[in-house]
Amino acid sequence: MRIPKAVERLVSSFEKLPGIGPKTAQRLTFYLLHVPQAELDTFSEAVKQLKSNTKICSICFNVGEQDPCQICTDRERERNMICVVEEPLDVAALERSDGYRGLYHVLHGRLEPLRNIGPEELHIHDLLPRLENGTISEIILATNPTMEGEATAMYIAKIIKESRIQNSGIRKIKITRIGRGLPVGGDLEYADDVTLARSLEGRREF
């Protein structure tokens, strides 16, 4: 049996998505065969319009509806700290946590030498001009606590430390890294060695 071309096309589109293999792609496609055409049209429009109706903020590179984005233009936020994250989804997660009221800087990835992703492929060097006007007093490096995320954080810390701004002597910018340790609800017994070591390093007075 030859699978119809229309089905094959959608299967191969689904397969390109991260975490979706050939089996899942087939399952999703055959599921959509049972769905009313109106719903397919909505889905199709949403895919088509995704990029034309979103804008990347030219200041922080977050995804939003305006440029500059809502956060960059919000006068009520603390404008003296920038939190550097890998992806727009990380901004959404931090905003949900309600623990941060400052500005953001989205890198759109992390340094991955094995995949040929260097500093030029990310918005790393766009961060320095934001520090020039002297209002920023702290940079929080909130890249993921993975091997690549740590390397990216170290690289950013290094270029800020070596930059003209940090060495002009007017004002030192504090560079911090998000706390690493046991997740809330976690279990000491099952934590890996590195996490445990980090949670001891990062201990705070009670």
Add this chain to the structure above:
Amino acid sequence: MRIPKAVERLVSSFEKLPGIGPKTAQRLTFYLLHVPQAELDTFSEAVKQLKSNTKICSICFNVGEQDPCQICTDRERERNMICVVEEPLDVAALERSDGYRGLYHVLHGRLEPLRNIGPEELHIHDLLPRLENGTISEIILATNPTMEGEATAMYIAKIIKESRIQNSGIRKIKITRIGRGLPVGGDLEYADDVTLARSLEGRREF
């Protein structure tokens, strides 16, 4: 931060797919933000055209490009047996296995009283007219070996046995169920009780 409407719309479209939760839907959407517009257009077209470029065969209810489908019109197939399956994907799987050269009948689901899916919602009663012309000598019930699949197979076996065709005395149609037992590459030690019991029932001479 408000998530852009275009992003929200696509997230909610993804969420409607089976096995995709809110987190995965967000991840897929933000992934697509990095994809070139041309690829989004291909994806969007594939979704839109899925149903208009596929036809449901009016004989076997399989999904294909023509009606009747390739299998129903193929004169080289064995036209005396019908294999009853739940979904078009099952046809694809059986075709790949190369173990069957007969015809198919796709139910488009299984009996699920808890979800209000009865015989009327499936193509169960469309099976009987196919048996009337007397060319069919065997019906293979290949619904899934799940609770619902077994119930569906039992129901179909019952209506065929009670039907006019089976009782006209001209020719008895053999009704069979696909073999159940240990999957190839499986391990006796880890098999569940029911599967083991079935594999003993279904033993064959060596």
